[in-house]
Amino acid sequence: MKVLVGVKRVVDANIKVRVKSDGSGVDTANVKMAMNPFCEIAVEQAVRMKEAGTVTEIVAVSVGAAQCQETLRTALAMGADRAILVETDQEVQPLAVAKVIKALCDKEKPGLVIMGKQAIDDDCNQTGQMLAALLGWPQACFVSKIEVNGDTAQITREIDGGLEKLSSKMPLVMTTDLRLNEPRYVTLPNIMKAKKKPLENVKPADLGVDVAPRLATLKVAEPPQRTAGVKVDDVAALVNKLKNEARVI
């Protein structure tokens, strides 16, 4: 079975992000970038499935600027077999990415698509679901365990209040949750090998996809600063405030 894995290049999780002074977005110029942590889990899952013999080929895909090649190289170093960069300098939104990956699925015919459940920059949590709808495939989101047997998969997903077990037909779109696995450290020999693995560069137009944004960002702002708290005289005052000011009880 062939697996297609989506990887997104985002601001490194250890960096404190800054909002641009004009409020148009987050400043990413000269900021350290890295693979979205949920996408790392997706790549790791694909590599483990290949090591277990259920997967024969892993194709890593990224949509975005030329620098996404670095992120794809990391996926290759983790164990992906080849990579496709769909290069565009435009802002890409979940629907556009889903359409691009749909077009690649039509071409590549994978048996499974693995994606992160969300990216740590925009936190959209939409691309996997949209892709499944476009493909007309079943979807399993927030997956913490998966076992594939022939043309069905046994899935455990993390939901509010517990775990949900599902059985699904293949092919399938799945998105990863934190507990699915712990991504490995890239090894030095694999970094060296990754340099020689194929990395294909295509444009959205080559796939017949229009990636123009459908949503306009009005304003991006930092969360308001936390203000100092107040001391209350007694429990009654506390209850009163919780009830009438905070409205939490």
Add this chain to the structure above:
Amino acid sequence: MSDYAAPLKDMQFVIEELIGLGEISSLPEFAEVTPDLVEQVLDEAGKFAAEVLAPLNRVGDTHPAKLENGVVTTPPGFKEAYRRFVDAGWNGLAGEAEFGGQALPHIVSLAVAEIWNSANMAFCLCPMLTSGVLEALKSKGSAEQRKRFLPKLTSGDWTGTMNLTEPQAGSDLSAVRTRAEPQPDGTYKLFGQKIFITYGEHDFTENIIHLVLARTPDAPEGTRGISLFIVPKFLLDDQGRPAQRNDVRCVSIEHKMGIHASPTCVLAYGDQGGATGYLVGKENEGLRYMFIMMNHARLGVGLEGVAMAERAYQHALWYAKQRVQGRELGAKSGDRVTIIHHPDVRRMLMSMKSQTEAMRALAYTAAGALDLASHHADPEKRGQQQALVDLLTPIVKGWCTEQAVEISSLGVQIHGGMGFIEETGAAQFYRDVRITTIYEGTTGIQAMDLVSRKVAAERGATMRAVLARLAALDGQLEKAAEPDLQAIRVPLTAALKALEESTHWVVATAASAPDWVAASAVPYLKLAGTTLGGALMAQAALIASKRLSAADADVSFYRAKLHTARFYAEHMLTQAPALAQTIMTGAQSSMALEESQF
């Protein structure tokens, strides 16, 4: 405790912009070494160091290596971390491809070593010693020895040690007494005691390969009678697997000021009939072989200085940004501020930052020169680069470690009283780095090597050639409009002149008054380091000012580089003329007192 983050931007700046990777990656051996590869290697090393090695640094300090019944146990977590280090292939970074290594150039392996050392210096002494053994066997081992030992040492499945020191033979190795008796089968039996053997015994791996200096029965006296032997902890069977326990045992480990996690062993050879050893190369050539390896090791120790300075700086910066104390100077009311607002704390942080960057630039320059010296097609170019490496090695070792001691002391100082409290973590860097000015040749030994073997012996030729190249900086700085560059020019020119005059004095005085040159050797080494580091900072500033005009320039980084280079010029380079005066006039008084007058 602060988190360690590899200073990837500055490392890449030094490698790609200041030194330039182009000449190195144009060598056929290193065609694959492109900036994006270097970036990925440093990035992944940084991740591994921050997440696996750095969290164990304090554990290693508070749980020193233990010896019980001849068995050494390393601190909790170290053995597992070593396994992960080896499994991730990092041990083979610089090793030969033939034996499973990745054969990356020194400029990359030194940068990666900086990352390991910043994260956990006591841990990385083990792979560092292994790489020394690899280096020695690579050039001097027989084909059979290389085949038997190099694959496992390259992967890190076995580790290596260097056995030079004995109680009576420290800096003076001519006093080595360990005996090696030839056996009919061509092997030798070794008898004697070695001390200060780093990772001489540990629980990381199934075998340890000791390289041991010893004397054969009719060897000449002194340094010309010393041979080099391979003594494995376990002798290998026919399949090359560790089998029979050899007669070498750890009888004690030292209680040290720092690097507690690293077992510093006393090894006894031959207590039960003789330890089996195999001669490396020819008899009586051992010390020469050891020096091939030692020059690499000296660069490596200089780099430990860079690494520890960086770590101490990051830790002090983290503290200075969160410790609230006092108000802005002159403010009578209003909020209290973090101590980074206070001018003297700023000065200390700038002193740490600017010197660390200058030291990194100098150490990486030596590494780049070593790559060209080893692999360039043109023999003349190889010769020039080797002369440069030879000149820079004692400077990198001596100057970077001495400054690192001062820098980590400033790191303690920035913490105020909390710096004196072990739990804060600043003290450990200060204690750990203290050994670096001592092992692999003390600063005094480095300085003597510099003035006598490197400068006087060739009548200052290489140093003068370096100075001649740097003379062009004055013109470039003069033309620059940037005020920071203008401010660098005067102190730099004065420092270069001071180094030139002092070099002249060393060459002129070496024959007539060698004891004066010896007494001035350390100040000369310090002058050379300060000045060459400052010249590299000036070059960095010139590059930064050019880059600033690009549309997508990293303005924050390049501006900081300009200001930092200026700080270095105004605070460090200004010391150069005073050092020159000390060098040229201060030797006599060093030697003036009779021994009884002390």
